[in-house]
Amino acid sequence: MSLVVDGKEVQFAPGETVLSASLRAGIKIPHLCSLDWACKSEAACRMCLVELEGVPRLQTSCTMEAKDGQKVRTRSPRVQAVRRNIVELLIANHPNDCLVCERNQNCELAQVASELGVREHRYRGLKKDHPLDLSSPSLVRDPNKCILCGRCVTVCHQVQGVGAIDFIDRGIKTHVGPGFHDGINVSSCIFCGQCTRVCPTAALMEKSHVSGVVAALADPNAFVVAQIAPAIPATLMETAQSSSVRTMLLRLAAALKRAGFDAVFDTGFAADLTIMEEVSELIKRVTTGGTLPMFTSCSPGWIQYVEKHRPELIPHLSTCKSPQQMAAALIKDVYPKHRDLGGKRLVVVSLMPCTAKKAEAAELGDVDFVLTTREIEELFKRF
Ligand code: FES
Secondary structure, three states: EEEEEEEEEEHHHHHHHEEHHHHHOOOOOOOOOOOOOOOOOOOOOOOOOEEEEEOOOOOOOOEEOOOOOEEOOOHHHHHHHHHHHHHHHHHHOOOOOOHOOOOOOHHHHHHHHOOOOOOOOOOOOOOOOOOOEEOOOOOEEOHHHOOOOOOOHHEEEOOOOOOOOOEEEOOHHOOOOOOHHHHHHHHHOOOOOOOHHOOOOOOOEOOOOOOHHHHHOOOOOOEEEEEEHHHHHHHHHOOOOOOOHHHHHHHHHHHHHHHHHOOEOOOOHHHHHHHHHHHHHHHHHHHOOOOOEEOOOOOOHHHHHHHOOOOOHHHHEEEOHHHHHHHHHHHHHHHHHHOOOOOOOOEEEEEOOHHHHHHHHHHOOOEEEEEEEEHHHHHHHHH
């Protein structure tokens, strides 16, 4: 089955939306609320409006099922004018702090505004005045930058099955947050950070440790050590072309040394240790009639999920530390016995793929700072 989008024939699978089929065919339609997973779109942003032949009103392509032979226009003057107007309304009450915003040069809202040629504030709306939520060890929530697209709500409810945040209040006061206007630290949030990954602006961000790491690197009394999780070089390969994960790992280690790190470790070693520890625990449980099945404890986001949402499974969790914590404990305890640190204090920086590692480090100690992939790129910009 196929439809015609901007004069180009596009194949689609049964049940696929016009947006999904078009994007797969390389036809760009701006979309600020729909997600690329199999999640139902809330159609909140209206950026993906298109013209369908024979249908008088513009339709949201993220909710329209593609039909065989359908003719779609995604860039007609009418569509572009409406999209431009929507963006103008979105930025009418958005903070004008793009130059100092964490998402500067990486903001989907700014990108769409630029692509639509929005170059002035035609409307001046009331500015929001919500307090920043800094309560989480992993995340920062700034409702003033929220465009109410609902991606974070969708991913938290539909993908993670957590439901820690939702739309709150009405009218100009509408914002996304935990219930009862509480801080996110006392919600059922598991600190996985998926909301920060899908947020198109800087309304939800990881709690940055970059400045702390920069200060440690500049401190002559600090011996700063990095540990790199195996997922990090694999992720960086997406942007920094590299022939293999191993090559990327070596390049990253070299870059960290050049930035001033005194030593670099591969957390993969601790991941092997975790597996060995968990295997011996499993054997013990099997032979002594312990609780089975046994689940790994190596993901702090998963641990948070079990503790907050499925506490009946807690006895099934392995008691082993995560690779991050095992590596940090070894670095802090064993490494100084084998290397003269010159009397300097040891600072451990983890390069990790998940914001829940920040919460774990804050709770268990040994790790001083945790950098996500986005923060690593931010760190290198400073050198
Ligand atoms: Fe379709 Fe937002 S992407 S309405």
